[in-house]
Amino acid sequence: MPTVIPYTGYGTTSRIRVLGRVLLTKQPKPGSRQARKAQRREERVRGWRSFVSVPVGAVEVTIEVEGIVRTVLADRGGVVDASVDVELEPGWHTITMVTPGSEPVQAPICIVAPGTDFGIVCDIDDTVMVTALPRPFLAFWNTFVLDVHARTPTPGMAVFLERLTKEHPGAPVIYLSTGAWNVAPTLSRFLSRNLYPTGPLLLTDWGPTHDRFFRNGREHKTTNLRRLAGEFPDIRWVLIGDDGQHDEEIYGEFALEHPQNVAAIAIRQLSTSEAVLAGGRSRTDLTGENAVPWVYAPDGAGLSEKLKRALD
Helix, strand or coil, rough: EEEEEEEEEEEECCCEEEEEEEEEEECCCCCCHHHHHHHHHHCCCCCCHHHHCCCCCCEEHHHHHHHHEEEEECCCCCCEEEEEEEEEEEEEEEEEEEECCEEEEEEEEECCCCCCEEEEECEEECCCCEECCCCCHHHHHHHHHCHHHHHCCCCCCCHHHHHHHCCCCCCCCCEEEEEEHHHHHHHHHHHHCCCCCCCCCCEECCCCCCCCCCCCCHHHHHHHHHHHHHHCCCCEEEEECCCCCCHHHHHHHHHHHHHHHHEEEEEEEHHHHHHHHHHEEEEEECCCCCCCCCCEECCHHHHHHHHHHHHC
């Protein structure tokens, strides 16, 4: 039967962004041995297993929050990414999502308070998580092979992000990655186990589009940054990424387009070996073209120290 896999959403006090995915699954009886085994397997599930389940597209998903009911439609890949008008108080809330004939599931929603003027957007691969593999194999490895317990956190990065949230209470933390929605549960467990601040994941739908075999990761990041600027026009974001992909170029171009929405850009520098595996370091000439501060360091501690000086 169709089952909703809920993801963390976010929003303002008048509009929320609901995220999830509808898959075709076989539900074991509650309390049965199969149910207990399924739960234990879920704790150590490898990314490739999430690609075995069949997505269900064009199915209605009913959302209930604070007594308000709305119905949205999953896309052809089973992804639910919908905006819903609803009045909510700032802070964390829980919404219920259900498809016809399935059990309801709950998803957390982070509501950003009016007047919030600081936020964090952070990349995942090679920024908060390190995989020492050649770049062409990185996505394949993270998606299909690597167990959540084997992923390596970037030194000091969790402390860096936690410090930013403590210095700016109520600041939203958004993890913006080119990874597929299929591995969202695995990534969420990795972030939680390594004490990263809780926040929504903005990932990509797996599979081809009408004109390409793989989704355009750069377009995904650019589109979501522009969307965040529109949804939260008063927030200035610290954009965190690394110098092994296109983060510098994407962030630099966004800062030129929306200088009022960027507080600073923090780039983790890959080690020599990591840069070789990544196919070299990115090159951008945008650092001198905008007024926002740029900071570079190989780990979270260095970025934290340099960003503090840049923002003081």
